[in-house]
Amino acid sequence: MKGKQKKGMVRDYILLGLVFVIAILLITFFPDKKDEVINASWNFLVEMLWILPAVMILLGLFTVFVPKKTVVKYLGKASGIKGVSLAILFGALPTGPLYVAFPIAASLLKKGASISNIVIFLSAWACIKIPQEMVELQFLGAKFMFTRLALTIIFVVIMGIFIEKLIAKEEDVSLIPTKCP
Amino acid sequence: MSITAAVINGIAILALLIAFFKDKEKAIQSLKIAGKSFIKIIPMVFIVIIIIGLLLGFVPPDAISKFVGSQSGLSGVLLIGVAGAIMHVPSIVAFPLSASLLESGASITAVAAFITTLTMIGFVTLPLEIKALGKKMAFLRNGTSFIIAILIAILMGMIL
Incomplete structure (x- = not known):
């Protein structure tokens, strides 16, 4: 994993170099656009730097203070509305890219957590992260952020229940002979 | 600040x-x-x-609004939704990018679709998801996510 991460970093820097060279070339050929480009980039950079350290600190805190074991322990047996709320909360609190959540989801599956909770947990992890919402708030405004957040929560819950029903139905049909004692 | x-x-x-x-x-x-x-x-x-x-x-604003603006309709939303699903960038940097798209003429619907598919769907990480959860659940989650992303986006456009 470490080597893979290093490779990713190298790839990012190569990409950055490439984008930088393209930008320099474009500005050299079209000098009248220079001010506009630099202004736009500068404004977004400043806006980003004002919040990035704070977002990273929150990300670090959540990672350390909400250990994965806790997530599995509580979500493994929770059900009903409590299960749904916990799935959203535990998805939204700890941080890291989505692939970090897959092993957690896999152990939840093994522990017998409901399919809907696992799907809701994964989706919350993917798109209801608190630090992420803060960046959304900064760049797209409160109205956009809160509307999208509310809609996302509603639809993610519906999706979780839908997928659970779908999988349960299929298993009823295909697994009856093996499932019955 | x-x-x-x-x-x-x-x-x-x-x-x-x-x-x-x-x-x-x-x-x-x-x-x-x-x-x-x-x-x-x-x-x-x-x-x-x-x-x-x-x-x-x-990029002139009319070019952006032609592809993903309010005149582009559902095809523009689907287009940017697919782009979001395939792209593998940290969601944190997706927001400034979305803000600049909005600024230059993209519709709220398109931007909401972009953000939602980008965060919810992991095209690049799909093999990992299949390994962890099995083919059925991984495909169902990603597929349904795309549909609800488009629904969320359309509703966002209607509300805002």
Whole structure:
């Protein structure tokens, strides 16, 4: 994993170099656009730097203070509305890219957590992260952020229940002979 | 500094203070993780910042609004939704990119579709998801996510 991460970093820097060279070339050929480009980039950079350290600190805190074991322990047996709320909360609190959540989801599956909770947990992890919402708030405004957040929560819950029903139905049909004692 | 940035920084400082008060070692560990993540995301931030500059400087707003603006209709939304599903960039840098798209003529619907598919659907990480959860659940989750992303986007466009 470490080597893979290093490779990713190298790839990012190569990409950055490439984008930088393209930008320099474009500005050299079209000098009248220079001010506009630099202004736009500068404004977004400043806006980003004002919040990035704070977002990273929150990300670090959540990672350390909400250990994965806790997530599995509580979500493994929770059900009903409590299960749904916990799935959203535990998805939204700890941080890291989505692939970090897959092993957690896999152990939840093994522990017998409901399919809907696992799907809701994964989706919350993917798109209801608190630090992420803060960046959304900064760049797209409160109205956009809160509307999208509310809609996302509603639809993610519906999706979780839908997928659970779908999988349960299929298993009823295909697994009856093996499932019955 | 905007109010939003001030609030976010305030929350971070407060949380950090509480963390130090509760468990100094864990708090230091959190800061280390924060530093590492910061260094890791910096090149991506600069890439997106440069792209935003070029986008706002060179691409005329009518070109953007033609593809993903309000006149483009459902096809524009689907197009940017697919782009979001395939792209593999940290969601944190997706927001400034989305803001610049909005600024240059993209519709709210298109931008909401982009953000939602980008965060919810992992095309690149699909093999990992299949390994962890099995083919059926992985495909169902990603497929349904695309449909609800488009639904969320359409509703966003209607509400805002």
